[in-house]
Amino acid sequence: xxxxxxxxxTRFLTAADLLGRRWTGVILRILMDGPCRFGxxxxxxxTISERVLSERLKGLxxxxxxxxxxxxxxxxxxxxxxxxxxxxxxKVIDELGKWAERWVDVKAPAQAQxxxxxxxxxxxxxxxxx
Amino acid sequence: xxxxxxxxxTRFLTAADLLGRRWTGVILRILMDGPCRFGxxxxxxxTISERVLSERLKGLxxxxxxxxxxxxxxxxxxxxxxxxxxxxxxKVIDELGKWAERWVDVKAPAQAQxxxxxxxxxxxxxxxxx
DNA sequence: GCACTCACTTACTTTTTGGAAGTAGCTTGC
DNA sequence: GCAAGCTACTTCCAAAAAGTAAGTGAGTGC
Numbered sequence: 001x002x003x004x005x006x007x008x009x010t011r012f013l014t015a016a017d018l019l020g021r022r023w024t025g026v027i028l029r030i031l032m033d034g035p036c037r038f039g040x041x042x043x044x045x046x047t048i049s050e051r052v053l054s055e056r057l058k059g060l061x062x063x064x065x066x067x068x069x070x071x072x073x074x075x076x077x078x079x080x081x082x083x084x085x086x087x088x089x090x091k092v093i094d095e096l097g098k099w100a101e102r103w104v105d106v107k108a109p110a111q112a113q114x115x116x117x118x119x120x121x122x123x124x125x126x127x128x129x130x
Numbered sequence: 131x132x133x134x135x136x137x138x139x140t141r142f143l144t145a146a147d148l149l150g151r152r153w154t155g156v157i158l159r160i161l162m163d164g165p166c167r168f169g170x171x172x173x174x175x176x177t178i179s180e181r182v183l184s185e186r187l188k189g190l191x192x193x194x195x196x197x198x199x200x201x202x203x204x205x206x207x208x209x210x211x212x213x214x215x216x217x218x219x220x221k222v223i224d225e226l227g228k229w230a231e232r233w234v235d236v237k238a239p240a241q242a243q244x245x246x247x248x249x250x251x252x253x254x255x256x257x258x259x260x
Numbered sequence: 261g262c263a264c265t266c267a268c269t270t271a272c273t274t275t276t277t278g279g280a281a282g283t284a285g286c287t288t289g290c
Numbered sequence: 291g292c293a294a295g296c297t298a299c300t301t302c303c304a305a306a307a308a309g310t311a312a313g314t315g316a317g318t319g320c
Contacts, residue, residue, distance in 0.1 A: 015230035016155035022308070025146035038267050049309050054268060076317070078267070085233045092225040099222055100145035103215045152277075168298050179278045184299060206286070208298070 018063065019092075023048050023056055028086065029093050031066060035081035065089070148193065149222075153178050153186055158216065159223050161196060165211035195219070 019025055023045065030036055030044055038057075042050055057080055060066045065086040069079045082089075149155055153175065160166055160174055168187075172180055187210060190196045195216040199209045212219070 010236050011230040011234040012159065012227055013156060014234045015226050016159070017152075019149050019155055019226065020152040022147075022150045025150055026143060029142065029146070039265090042267095047309095049311095050268070051270085051310085052308055055308090076266075088233060089229055092222060092229055095222040095225045096145050096149065097142055099219055100141040103218060104141040104144045106140050169296090172298095177278095179280090180299070181279085181301085182277060185276090206297075 018065075021056065021059070023052060024060070025093065025096065027053070027056055027060070028065075028082075028089055029097070031080060031082050031086065032090050032093055035069070035079045037077055037079050041080070060086070148195075151186065151189070153182060154190070155223065155226065157183070157186055157190070158195070158212075158219055159227070161210060161212050161216065162220050162223055165199070165209045167207055167209050171210070190216070 026045055026048075027041065030041060036044070038050075038053070041057075042048065042053055045053070057066070057068070061068055061080075063085075064083055066080050066082050069081060071077045071079060156175055156178075157171065160171060166174070168180075168183070171187075172178065172183055175183070187196070187198070191198055191210075193215075194213055196210050196212050199211060201207045201209060
């Protein structure tokens with residue numbers, strides 16, 4: 001039985017699940033540079049939909065990782081900033097960034113996974129494909 | 131204009147996208163402990179579907195993060211193990227684990243995000259809800 | 261009053277995931 | 291020698307999540 005994973009795992013799974021939601025890492029990464037407004041986040045990320053950004057921000061706020069701060073202008077603006085819990089995440093993001101710098105080839109568009117369904121380049125299964 | 135994000139960002143986005151696929155972090159975490167077979171991975175993760183595990187493994191293999199190694203038994207077994215690129219990921223996983231240990235409350239089931247849709251505890255929007 | 265911005269939300273479509281059952285190769289029991 | 295089991299996947303279908311686009315409400319500018 002391999003439940004040696006269990007004790008730390010509940011926490012780890014939670015964290016992995018957090019980062020396992022699309023865009024979470026990117027949002028956190030941007031917020032590491034300082035507070036950011038909704039529109040600014042949309043703009044900087046570029047390809048995220050506002051629907052999902054809104055959802056992610058609410059989720060992260062609920063997790064206590066960031067907080068929404070409303071500046072009643074008059075030009076009313078809301079700002080998202082990391083809490084202490086969120087700030088503590090910088091090491092993870094930092095290591096991820098370092099890994100990416102060293103190992104990610106810019107030419108490979110990360111779409112490899114999608115193609116993978118059809119393209120098994122290495123060690124084809126012994127089973128006959130017909 | 132905030133395209134100061136662009137240069138590093140392509141790589142970072144790729145990495146974030148990788149980790150942003152559900153279960154990737156957990157799979158990598160388990161593989162950090164050593165090579166693992168398909169069934170063993172299923173068992174250790176517990177809640178992943180075999181369909182998705184298979185998909186993730188192929189994707190990670192295509193990305194060069196892990197490799198499939200077939201032992202022609204006779205009881206034929208395949209084993210997944212990290213490549214150098216995959217091993218290099220341990221720092222990310224490690225920091226994620228540390229963060230989780232320090233900041234994740236075991237009692238909070240990470241489902242906070244789901245509930246968040248309905249529950250805005252902090253700073254309700256000024257717009258009337260009717 | 262009309263156009264425009266910001267920060268979201270809503271409605272609808274497409275993609276991903278989950279769950280369960282099926283398949284293929286090989287061994288073991290009878 | 292064949293049903294039964296094991297391992298490693300794949301296939302099918304329903305449910306959940308993400309993408310797309312248009313709408314909403316408050317406020318400003320003219």
